[in-house]
Amino acid sequence: MPPRPLAPPPLDVDVLVVGAGLSGIDAACRLSMEGDRLSWAVLEARDATGGTWDLFRYPGVRSDSDMYTLGFPFRPWQGATSIAPAAEILQYLRDTADEYRVTERIHVGQRVTRLAWSSHDRRWTVTARRGDGEVLEHRARFVYLATGYYSYASGHVVDFPGQEDFAGEVVHPQQWPEGLPVAGRRVVVIGSGATAVTLVPALVAEGAEHVTMLQRSPSYVAALPNVDPVADAVRRWLPASLAHGVVRAKNVALSSLTYEFLRRRPVTGRKVLRRRLVERLPEGYPVDVHFAPRYDPWDQRLCLSPDGDLLEVLSSGAAEVVTETIDRFVPAGVRVSTGEVLAADVVVTATGLRLELGGGAELVVDGAPVDLSAAHVYKGCMLSDVPNLALAVGYTNASWTLRADLTARWFCALVRRLDARGLAVAVPRWDGSGGADRPLLDFTSGYVQRGAHLLPHQGSRRPWRVVQSYAYDVATMRLGRLDDGVLELS
Structure with missing residues (x-):
């Protein structure tokens, strides 16, 4: 039997980034821009980088934000389309990681x-566990969690009545x-969110005989052009970085005003x-x-x-929407509350995500x-009363x-300020002055409501209020003071 390969040595760095998806690569690039002043590394639980854009493999998976704002401000998006497929986003992320010498500092397969x-x-x-069971204990002055807030292990699974009877x-x-x-099969997609809206036209494009989107209740759908004519025009006349900034600012302003x-x-x-829907249907x-x-x-x-895909x-009639509740699965498909059976060879349960903060890691402060x-x-x-995280x-x-x-930029500025003043610890202290508790994600979506009890809270007053406004956050995070009387530096 060949010897088991040696485990990599534990790390001892200034900053440890957890997660090598979009947020993790962004933070690592910002750390790279700090030069040799800081030592840092990235841990990734999976065996590949890219996060969401490598995890999801269903047909048609794509961004639901324009790439001029989903892309990084320091590396212009050069793709032809504004709403990009996952493969292009993944390549963009990995090329960015290579360009900023992040890839060489990513340690994959460490959960x-x-x-x-x-x-x-x-x-x-x-503490990180490798796929072979080896456990490593790394040390760091600061931790940056870039794990998002949903579980990579599994989505929200609904145990539908009679599902075991279904023949497909x-x-x-x-x-x-x-x-x-x-191809040639009848597909029922259960759900009405972004995943279902993406899947239905993609399955038709792959040759499905017929696709039914079965929803319990409707969602708002907006059809937008996939090619940005303003971006194309600006990119013809301006250097790439300047054009990217102009289009990014335009899209931020437009989306903010629309919201x-x-x-x-x-x-x-x-x-x-x-x-707008009536005009297209x-x-x-x-x-x-x-x-x-x-x-x-x-x-x-x-x-x-x-x-408007x-x-x-x-x-065209290649797909339909049925707004009904599910009675039960039957061998031939899904029976809804009216008694109608939606015939299916494949049923896709686009029933949402499962919330999980920090990748499910246990968080401990002084025991x-x-x-x-x-x-x-x-x-x-x-997080309140949690230092250097x-x-x-x-x-x-x-x-x-x-x-x-x-x-990421605010975090780098914080570490820079601490080091310049010879300080070591930053911890926000919650004393109740932040006002009444509110949910972190003030959303009525099913996946948010199901997992809201797992998430921390926001307050009703700054700096504890999480405002869904880029302009507000630029003002408070790029221009605001670090010494605000709430963030304790010691």
Whole structure:
């Protein structure tokens, strides 16, 4: 028997980034820009980088934000489309990691299981388990959690009545089987969120005989062009970095104004969204049955349909929407509450994500476990009474990267300030002055409501309030003071 390969040595660095997806690569690039002043490394639980964009393999998986804001501000997006497929995003992330010499510092196949802070040592001990069972204990002055807030292990699974009786295949988008045949088969997609809206036209494109989107209740769908004519024009006349900044600023402003309009004028917003759907769907299509949610726009995230691809397959008859509750699975498909059976060879349960902060790692401060659900979030990126730890949490109403990059830059500035003043520890102190507790994610989406009890809280006053506004965060994080009387530096 050949000898087992030696485990890599434990790390002892200034900063340990956990997660090598979009947020982790962004933070690592920002650390790389600090030069040789800091030592740092990245731990990744999976055997590949890219996070979300490597994990999801279902047909049509793509961004639901434009790439000029989802991409990094320091590396222009050069793709032809604004809403990019996962493969292009993944290549962009890996090319960025190579260019900024991040790849060589990523340690894949190390799942962080425990983060323990010692005030005596002023260090984190980070326990990571390799796939072969080997356990490593790394040490770091600072930890940056770039793990997002959903579980990579599994999505939200619903045990539908009679599912064992179904004669076909049942798959969840988060565990899409490689090589699953779709051509010539009837597919029912259960769900109405971004994943379902993406899957339906993609399955039609792959040759499915017929696709049914079965939803319990509707979502808002907006059709937007997949090619940005302004971006194309600007890129022809300006250098890449300047053009990227112009288009990024334009898209940030446009999305912010649209969000504010829909939130402040929900009745008018509903009418606008409805009218645009009516213009794209066949005359007499029951828009008010299938695309008129009970909630206001942006109570949940709007679903994006690039170039109206979903509306096109509905108009052609290759796909349909059924708005009904499920009675049970039967051998031939799914029976809904009216008694109708939706015939299917494949059922896709696009039933959502499962929330999980920090990749499920245990968090301990001076021997005492930290109850995340009792903590409060400072400036959207630190936890109350937890020293030298930052976490990247993106926007719910805009591109994830906009806030993630602000967080990474603020974190680097914090470490720089501490070192310049000969200090070692930064910890936000919650004393109740942040106002009444509010959910971290103020969203009515099913996956948020199911897991809200697992997440920390925000307050009602700054710096404990998590505002879904890029302009506000630029003002407070790029221009605001570190010595604000709440963040204790020692």
